[in-house]
Amino acid sequence: MTTTWNLDPAHSTAEFKVKHMMITNVKGQFTGLTGALTLDEGDIANSKVEAAIDASTVNTREPQRDAHLRSADFFDVEKYPSLQFRSTGVKRTGEDEVAATGELTIHGVTREVVFKVEGPTPPAKDPWGSTRIGLSAVTKINRKDFGLTWNAALETGGILVGEEVTITLDVEFVKA
Numbered sequence: 001m002t003t004t005w006n007l008d009p010a011h012s013t014a015e016f017k018v019k020h021m022m023i024t025n026v027k028g029q030f031t032g033l034t035g036a037l038t039l040d041e042g043d044i045a046n047s048k049v050e051a052a053i054d055a056s057t058v059n060t061r062e063p064q065r066d067a068h069l070r071s072a073d074f075f076d077v078e079k080y081p082s083l084q085f086r087s088t089g090v091k092r093t094g095e096d097e098v099a100a101t102g103e104l105t106i107h108g109v110t111r112e113v114v115f116k117v118e119g120p121t122p123p124a125k126d127p128w129g130s131t132r133i134g135l136s137a138v139t140k141i142n143r144k145d146f147g148l149t150w151n152a153a154l155e156t157g158g159i160l161v162g163e164e165v166t167i168t169l170d171v172e173f174v175k176a
Helices: 063-070
Strands: 002-007 013-020 024-030 033-040 048-054 082-094 097-106 109-118 131-142 161-175
Touching (some): 024 063, 033 161, 097 131
Antiparallel strands (some): 002 161, 013 024, 013 161, 033 048, 048 082, 082 097, 097 109
């Protein structure tokens, strides 16, 4: 049986982390998420997901850094207002694990990535009568592969912003 689920942005997060000054990770998140999941419960391989994130909603809890991330040095939100993912293949890798391969577009550049997905959770009714499921997904990318090349050299050697970025999604879907 195939069902359609809409992403609930109020109960979903998209986070990223990247090394700062080669010392520690800085985390940020986006709040402007939309998307849909077509779930084939009989054969997970026939499932599909599409999602978009409003790049202007980036939040690292530091207004100057957020403004820099929205600028042409990074996301260039005026030219590329959204980050997008469209699955091209889904396969079960464990009892509650799935690999979702797809096209990730950031900064106008599209690359294939694989998200390691936990879930979906069993469907549950909410207090308003809707049915919900949740899942978590993670992948790592090299930001330079997406044209996000800005950096600064440190006096002590090394770079200000790491190249490897971990993307983590915790999303909730409502049955359409």
